[in-house]
Amino acid sequence: MTIEKQLEKLLPQVSKPTRYMGNEYNSIKKDKDNIKVHVALAFPDVYEVGMSHLGIKILYHLLNQYPDIYAERVFAPWVDFEDLMRKEGIPLFSLESKTAVAEFDFLGFTLQYEMSYTNILNMLELSGIPIFSNERREGHPFIIAGGPCTYNPEPLSDIVDFFVIGEAEEVIVEIMDLYKSFKERGESRQRFLEEVAGISGVYVPSLYNVTYNDDGTIKSILPKQADIPRRIQKRLIKDLDNVYYPTNFVVPYMDIVHDRAVLEIFRGCTRGCRFCQAGMIYRPVREKSVVRLEKLAKDIIASTGYGELSLASLSTSDYSELKQLTEILTDEFRQSRVSLSLPSLRIDAFSLELAKKVQEIKKSGLTFAPEAGTQRLRDVINKGVTVQDLLTSVKDAFSSGWKTVKLYFMIGLPTETYEDVEGIANLAFAVVDVYKKVHGNTKGLKVNVSTSTFVPKPFTPFQWESQITLSEIEERQKFLRSLFRKNKNISYSWHDGKLSFLEAVFSRGDRRLGQVLKIAHDKGCKFDGWNDMFSFEKWMSAFNESGVCPEFYAYRKRSKDELCPWDIIDPGIDKKFLLRELEKSQKAEITPDCRIRCHACGASKLKAGGCCETKNEI
Amino acid sequence: MKLRMKFKKGRPVMFISHLDMIRTFERSFRRADLPLAFTQGFNPRPRISFTPALSVGITSSSEYMDVEFEETISPDDAVARLNAVLPEGIQIIKAGTADEKIPLSTVNCATYIVKTALEMENPSELEKGINNLLNRKEIIIEKSTKSGVKSVNIAPFIYNMKLLSNTNGTADICMEVSIGQQGSVSPKLIILELEKVLAKKLEIVSIHREEIFYRNENNKILPL
Ligand code: SF4
DSSP states (O other), X not given: OOHHHHHHHHGGGSSOGGGGTOOOBTOOOOOGGGOSEEEEEEESSOHHHHTTOHHHHHHHHHHHTSTTEEEEEEEOOOHHHHHHHHHHTOOOBOTXXXXXXXXXXXXXXXXXXXXXXXXXXXXXXXXXXOSSGGGOOTTSOEEEEXXXXXXXXXXXXXXXXXXXXXXXXXXXXXXXXXXXXXXXXXXOHHHHHHHHTTSTTEEOGGGEEEXXXXXXXXXXXXXXXXXXXXXXXXXXXXXXXXXXXXXXXXXXSSOOTTOSEEEEOEEOOSSOOTXXXXXXXXXXOEEOOHHHHHHXXXXXXXXXXXXXXXXXXXXXXXXXXXXXXXXXXXXXXXXXTOEEEOOSOOOSHHHHHHHHHHOOGGGTOEEEEEESSSHHHHHHTXXXXXXXXXXXXXXXXXXXXXXXXXXXXXXXXTTOOHHHHHHHHHHHHHHHXXXXXXXXXXXXXXXXXXXXXXXXXXXXXXXXXXXXXXXXXXXXXXHHHHHHTTXXXXXXXXXXXXXXXXXXXXXXXXXXHHHHHHHHHHTTOOOTTSTTTOOHHHHHHHHHHHTOOHXXXXXXXXXXXXXXXXXXXXXXXXXXXXXXXXXXXXXTOOOOOTTTSOOOOSGGXXXXXXXXXXXXXX | OEXXXXXXXXGGGTTOXXXXXXXXXXXXXXXXXXXXXXXXXXXXXXXXXXXXXXXXXXXXXXXXXXXXXXSOOOHHHHHHHHHHHSOTXXXXXXXXXXXXXXXXXXXXXXXEEEEEEOOOSOHHHHHHHHHHHHHOSOOEXXXXXXXXXXXXXXXXXXXEEEEEEEETTEEEEEEEEEOSTTOOOOHHHHHHHHHHHHTSXXXXXXXXXXXXXEEOSSOEEOOO
């Protein structure tokens, strides 16, 4: 029986069968017999999450432009369907042609967050593909991975055949071209891996030897052969305005997490928040032009019919022509009732004006992210917001009718004291007071405070810092709960500290974690990012059995000259710059937006965007 | 202006929900560049109303919707433009004015064709079972509702039932049943009852909604 036939029988028994149907408008059908390369683009989470990420959609449409390449989508089946698949012997299959994943040439995973790693192992198992790369043979698909987590690829180095570091639009085509010629020549799997390692941005971990010092730190990561690069430079699209961008996005039937058309307006960020990895690794800033964006927006709406268009970037307010762009787009779509949404707005007077015009934010309330509770700590992390900024914007918002405010903070930032934690509460109380001043009472006001826990990330100035202990995380959350208890306008939520701990382990982990992943997977860990699925006990016993100590990765303050697992990657910015930023943070000195003045981070050598390294700072 | 449209929901979309269907149509109208009319207010919704929701997993060749446009559109034009941009499995069969037609909310009856698989040596046994069920004054089933389990008599909701074909182990059963507010019964439930009567397992292969309409003592009125 074909998979298609089996599905007709099984889907009525599962929750949300639309997850596995495919066949959405704009999804692509090709004749498998007429292609040269068959690529499965996988996202290690359920359909509605995976379909909400832009990267996999760009690659899907980009690869399918080539008649001899067929890219299909694969997501993680939810547990009810997984049980049925295992019972009925159905392998993991692609959404479009319902082909078993093991039959593809490539299986490419998008790595958006560390807590999806066990799903990768589970998906490989469901496909009948060996979990470790050294167990794969000729005829198995190549397992590749890209996305933000690959800036520290090491925890998955024993599993993934090769990583693609950085922006993939150009390099993926180079890889496909190489593969076509490799297939014609009929050479071995090993030979392909050696050749693909020669493409800039590609990291083939099996071609490197790792040695360790007695204290468990890394002594060296060196290529086994002379012609393999010692460091992998991230790929970067120089001309973002002309890079491929799809307009014929697949339109899902079911209500996915971000169910709207997405228009990417720029990449990179100039703010330089010291905890933020995205702000560092995507440098330098490159914008798309208003003309190009207007054309793309029209085409996207015409071909998808979406009623909402979202402008995507790391910090929407920083787009240099934002006012002009939003005016053009609101005019354009007034007739067809397409609303604009502007996520990641910095809330200041200008953005508020814009938000009022676009009218979209009223539904959900305004979001502010001061990140830390006191000015001192905000200076440490270089988050350039003052209490005054915040309260003025809040006042303006309350006067214009907003009643719900969300405040995002992090606990456990380097140098944080209980005074800083209390500052979080004080800021929330100050927001309540502003409302009282504006309206005379607190009727209708909702202040939602939420805290996540700081996770030190590779390629940030805080990459050498330690995470606070799990018990300390829980203490600080308890302290905040006690402070908020009496206020009925404030509701407080917090991110599970145990998850943050594991994130800290994996974001700065090394190759030895591959074994831990395997054991955790064998114990049934999957969908760890889903509250009801996450089992900390299983994870802890996996660490125990493997003999790998998680605290070594999460709690250890690293010395400046330690060789980090991710030092194999060259993200464009220099270690010198990160160290300078770390020193400044210790003195609570801020570094202004680099559009105002360049701080010589190193990204200018990538020769893209408008970087003007003047060296006048040091 | 308002248009009434009849459409089908085929196998490729049989698992999408009523809400998915509404979203799909709203987007399809925009792709077709047909100017939908929207409700006023802060969160404008398109002015489209549908006949009672079809259960997930059932195909249909007889769904209806009333659609309001901001401009005058010819029915043929609307059908052509919409069909060009609808996903595989959804298709507009015809369109026309909704004036002087019954309101969609009065639709109260549907015919279904249920394809079942069974092992039965004597086909007339099945026919007898169907007639037995049809002639009963009372068929009590247990329905779980929010306020606990309730006993409901579904016999009055079954208007008609007949065996269309019975060959090679599959039987097509046609049933005419009540739908909508005043009471409804799903074809699945009827098959369950039929199994009891026959003391045999009937496996449902597919359920298809053939037609929906307004029915009273002596009349059957189609929405379009
Ligand atoms: S080189 Fe200068 S301008 Fe460019 S990203 Fe780095 S700090 Fe900013």
